[in-house]
Amino acid sequence: NAFNNSKLIFMVYRESKPILLSQIPFNQYVTLKQVKGLQFDEDCISETWIHPSVDDYKYLRSYQNVAITNRRTIEIRSDCQQPFNRLIYPAVFNFGLKQAVNEVSSYLNNINFNFFQLRDDVVQNGFDTKIVESKKWLTGISINILYIIKEKYRSRGFGEEKYVDVLINQMIEEINPAIEYLSIKNKKEYFMAEWRDFLKSK
Numbered sequence: 001n002a003f004n005n006s007k008l009i010f011m012v013y014r015e016s017k018p019i020l021l022s023q024i025p026f027n028q029y030v031t032l033k034q035v036k037g038l039q040f041d042e043d044c045i046s047e048t049w050i051h052p053s054v055d056d057y058k059y060l061r062s063y064q065n066v067a068i069t070n071r072r073t074i075e076i077r078s079d080c081q082q083p084f085n086r087l088i089y090p091a092v093f094n095f096g097l098k099q100a101v102n103e104v105s106s107y108l109n110n111i112n113f114n115f116f117q118l119r120d121d122v123v124q125n126g127f128d129t130k131i132v133e134s135k136k137w138l139t140g141i142s143i144n145i146l147y148i149i150k151e152k153y154r155s156r157g158f159g160e161e162k163y164v165d166v167l168i169n170q171m172i173e174e175i176n177p178a179i180e181y182l183s184i185k186n187k188k189e190y191f192m193a194e195w196r197d198f199l200k201s202k
Helices: 054-059 089-099 101-111 115-125 129-133 135-156 161-172 177-182 187-201
Strands: 008-014 017-025 035-041 044-050 066-068 074-076
Touching (some): 089 101
Antiparallel strands (some): 008 017, 066 074
């Protein structure tokens, strides 16, 4: 149907093994005789060819961070992809924010700053001098929010707060995983190393 045809397919399974594809609209995907992908088999990654099937619709995923599903529900996800060694951190942030939503809301209300206006300024004017000057201040606010989330995790008593420390350090040191990845020349070897590290951590 139109709902599925408008979606992109970028991963399928063959013999219970994941195969990563270049993103293809599903309605185009099913018309192809063969599609090349990367097959993941334990600590090995290899190129392979697959035959598209209409049954692969079950592997459809949307790139949108807010999507209407075929179950008539609204699905909200983090709108960025992470390296394997950081896969857990969007969930750490989102779940922690949900747990501490009252405390974070109170903190932001006390700041008395129009964040929506700042967003509009960035969209309309780019990162002008005024916005750049606000960067350190906004970074401080972000770090304070992470400390609120960390305290909420600590109160649960499961030791989960250690994961928030990684996010705090990332903010302090201004680490951007996406920029790090773009600067790597041999991306395939880096990707394979990340995959091996991920498997070892399971």
